[in-house]
Amino acid sequence: MRFPKSYLRGGTSKPGRQVGAAPAPSRLTAPPRNKNRFVIAIGLFFCVYAAIGGRLVQWGAAQTDNSFSIAAGDRIMASRPDLVDRNGEILATDIRTASLFAEPRRIVDADEASELLLTVLPDFDPKWLYRRLASKAGFVWLRRELTPGQQQAILDLGIPGIGFRTEQRRFYPGGSTAGFVTGHVNVDNQGIAGMEKYIDDQGYMALQDTGLAINTELEPVKLSIDLRVQHIVRDELAAAMKRYKAIAAGGVVLDVETGEVVAMTSLPDYDPNDPAQALDKDRMNRMSAGLYEMGSTFKTFTTAMALDSEKMNLNSTFDASRPIRMGGFTINDFHGKRRVLTLPEVFIYSSNIGSAKEAEAVGIAGHQEFLTRLGLLTRMQTELPEVAHPTQPKEWKLLNSVTISFGHGVSTTPLQTAVAAAALVNGGKLIPPTFLPRTKEEADAVATRVVSEKTSDDMRYLFRLNVADQRGSGNRAEVKGYQVGGKTGTAEKVINGRYVGNKRFNAFLSAFPMDKPRYVVLVVVDEPKPEEGQHYATAGMNAAPTVGAIIRRCAALLKVRPKFDPEGKALLVSY
Template identity: 75%
Template sequence: MFSRKSQKTGSSPEPKRERRAAVRHGDRMNATPDNKSRFVIAMVLFVGVYGAIGVRLVTWGTVPDARTMSFRAADQIMASRPDLVDRNGSVLATDIRVASLFAEPRKIVDANEASELLLSVLPDLDPKWLYNSLSSEAGFLWLRRELTPSQQQAILDLGVPGIGFRTEKRRFYPGGTTAGFVTGHVNVDNQGIAGMEKYIDDQGYLALQNSGLAVDAELEPVQLSIDLRVQHILRDELSEAMTRYRSIAAGGVVMNAKTGEILAMTSLPDYDPNDPRQALEKDRMNRTSAGLYEMGSTFKSFTSAMALDTGKVNLLSKFDASRPIRIGGHQISDFHGKKRVLTLEEVFIYSSNIGSAKEAELVGIEGHQAFLTRLGLLSRLQTELPEVATPTQPKNWKLVNSITASYGHGISTTPLQTAVAAGALMNGGKLIPPTFLPRTEEQAAAVATQVITKSASDDMRYLFRLNVEDQRGSGNYAEIDGYRVGGKTGTANKVVNGRYSDNKKFNAFLSAFPMDDPQYIVLIYIDEPQPEPGKYYATAGMNTAPTAGNVIRRAAPLLNVKPDLGPTGETLLVSY
């Protein structure tokens, strides 16, 4: 018994437990650095693995596949374009919703059957392309943009799996061809590529559309200076003139002489912006602002104005037109020459080439070039419409160039520029840049440039009116009772294979009304007109002058120009 007690109470076992405890404590102390390393490694691996996964997800999210790109494009197409309206609020262009057809080939069970079914509704699709597309591994592809409602319903009735529709916006032009060259058109992605549609995009709308800020946005309409009623009249009269005179083209412009606003502008043959493919046809170009022509005797208006502006001559000054001018191996003569000395007034109404050449000689070569440049006839026109051509002129002006330019040969400019320059001759001598947006007279005055004296402008108004009301003038057929029309004809021989043709002409009539205080400029041109049945001549006085008269007769009341019928008219009104 004692011995067991002495074992329990002995001192020898305690030091051993202390040593073991110390050893275990020491192991923990020595093990701490290894655990910390393993912890750091684990954290690095954790961050690395999840970082790699995150990078991969970001990469996959930013790589554009066909479906992603197509839906992004469709979202852009859903962007609202602002309506285009005329000066009276009539709609020229607006957005409508349409359906577009897409496919997800991976979900299509039988590409051959799906192709046959779709071709039964859309027979103009390429069968080979359609089958290859539907049997591919693509995730998304467009099959047809802008379907009609009947086409959409017919495809829905087919019940083809993997086929769907996406609602998009399509531009619609209610007037069709009426103002196509002014409004322009958009592409399949609803982006402006011509006319005022392109101008709007270039002013910042395209950036708004690409940023997604224009989706389902309520945008204020863009008002143009165009008067849809006058636009219709202009196009209607030109269309009839093309038929009557069997011409290859025609065009014209109606401009406010006080503000530079374009109220109407067209060129025939034209196109329907609802079908932009028509614009690609060879003869469908905007000749009025993008076509270059020798404007013929209408340029004599600027030559006479130039001479009067010098202050060296007046309406009664005389120029010897008794003999042709010979220069550079060419002879310059008059169409219906009087073969005598003519006053400046007679030079204008008889449309004397010889007299105009003498007027140009009076000013000099440098002065002549500078004057035409000052009127904007030799440089590219600055306006909102993108389709504007740059005029051509002789590289080095010589005497022969100045002489031929005096009666409208050797220099090619646009009909629109000719009308704009004429505005300066009629409104007191101020050249006003043209605009397709509304502008007040105060705003016009801020951008106007005085290019000729007021007295020269007054004389030109007199000459314009005289050329229409006097039986000796070439513009008689433009006379419209009550509206005091004035103008100048131009019959230019066209250049064919480097030589002037005797039977192909470009005719124009440059006019204004009412001549006591001209408010509007009207320019009409007809390309290669033929004589009317029973008539021998096809000069401008026989075709462009009466066409301009018809436009003025119909448009003047809409433009609030009151007719002045004189004492006879007042008597009739009193009797009524």
């Protein structure tokens, strides 16, 4: 409705106005307002903002823990300390890599996006990929740890809603060379095996969870491993497996003065850059996580027990002319001499009969106590998580003690066997093994005396005699100038609860140089076959020469100088 202009002006009428006309209003009266609509609008605004405020209060009061998602996001960017060998060579380090993710809510056409991604990553399951891209989620991982080429190819596709996140990836330059020692990490860069897991358990995981390990330069963790010696051990074991057609092999080099593990490996091994290989049941760490009856290498401990008991000495004799019959079993020698043997002859001829009589003389309780003292019946304490618990009879009877004396009836790990042997040649002190650097002073602080120095001297003599004497079972391990000593072990394997005669687990337990031992070297060969032209596949034919090859190559690297003085000069023992 339009009003005349006169109604829009205030004031009185103009002069000359006619008499009788209606007087003009003094001011304009405003049109009536719809108060009900105004109240409704105000009410609606109030309701909307009240709802928003209520939701904000509700969300603020809710006790939600976002720390996990934050920590999970931070963890993939967390730095891990490098692992280096004793000489500073890198065993494990971090590299940056890209991972592919999607934000499905931003993807315009999930079908088209999945088809494009399949052109770069054809190993994707098309149905799985489409479901991920068509979901209602705000964020989904598609592929972790892409190569730079794959990342660039996906960037060139220009798909909205597809992005990358930079992560830390663990890289092992040596591949499988030291895989069982370093262990490996999972896709979130968390240690799940070997020394990687040990580092996490020592407090690194807490640094990850608190975000203190993000983009942080952490001090490298030095291991006791010598990468050069590690390579030699692995190389010689691989050659032995091929030469003797064995199904597996393992080896360890141990410093007898400090307990440091200088090298340790087991074949078949795995590449920690491809952790899925570790799931193969044949790729296990046989040296610390495998349990075996160690066969005649256990005669080393039986003889040491006999000497340390002072009931016998190097002049003692044992009648090995006839087999021993006990509990329905017959105990015989592999190549019996059928005569009285001296204690050194029992050792070098590896007589089961003589070893059984040594154990009988000491007694059941003394036998069990001695092996426990050497750490052969309890779980070994070291940094590596993969350590098996030895097995023994629930009740020791005379027959158990007799069979254990020559290596049947007790299962232990090869690494424990090497550690116990080190105590017999280093002067009589048991030193827990370590995969971290340790000084001699630190080792002395944790060492425990388990045999006398005289017993240790006698065992060094017997070790050397078994290699230097052509009658000894370990003569094929001889390396001129390094005075190698040791003991062979050939054990029939137990399959389905029964001993199988044609399947053997062979070992050679050695030390060098025997005038002043520095290193124990143990090699095991699983199910070897006779070498071409040979009739036997005993430990003296395969494990012993493999030890000799390892010592020949690594002795100089370990700074052990050869001596070409008259043989045995420093090992003469009066008996």
